[in-house]
Amino acid sequence: MRTILIVEDNPMNMELARDVLEANGYCVREAASAGEALQALQESLPDLILMDIQLPGLDGLELTRTLKQDADTKDIIVVAMTAHAMKGDRERILEAGCSGYIAKPIDTRALSREVARLLPAGKAAAHPGSL
Numbered sequence: 001m002r003t004i005l006i007v008e009d010n011p012m013n014m015e016l017a018r019d020v021l022e023a024n025g026y027c028v029r030e031a032a033s034a035g036e037a038l039q040a041l042q043e044s045l046p047d048l049i050l051m052d053i054q055l056p057g058l059d060g061l062e063l064t065r066t067l068k069q070d071a072d073t074k075d076i077i078v079v080a081m082t083a084h085a086m087k088g089d090r091e092r093i094l095e096a097g098c099s100g101y102i103a104k105p106i107d108t109r110a111l112s113r114e115v116a117r118l119l120p121a122g123k124a125a126a127h128p129g130s131l
């Protein structure tokens with residue numbers, strides 16, 4: 001089963017993203033900060049990270065840059081989530097190493113579409129009978 005790590009400090013956004021991704025057949029793990037994300041990555045590597053840009057402390061773009069410099073984590077697909085959909089932000093996000101991004105407030109269809117585009121077969125990869 002494909003695994004997605006959601007890095008998001010807002011509990012409502014976390015719940016929404018989790019519900020959408022689980023409904024699409026992905027296994028979801030959660031981190032509320034960059035520190036929690038790094039800890040989760042020590043345990044196991046997800047197929048994709050859904051990365052909030054606005055995080056307390058180390059922000060999502062800084063964390064993405066850090067991950068892209070590490071041989072162990074550089075190949076993990078990162079999708080940014082940002083409330084700042086201003087001109088220049090797209091370039092900043094892609095330059096940091098993200099493969100895509102979605103705007104906030106989260107549009108559940110846009111989230112499903114973007115994740116499926118970058119990480120196909122969430123449902124197909126699920127094992128019958130697994131949690």
Ligand code: MN
Nearest residue numbers: 009052054055
């Ligand atoms: Mn945030």
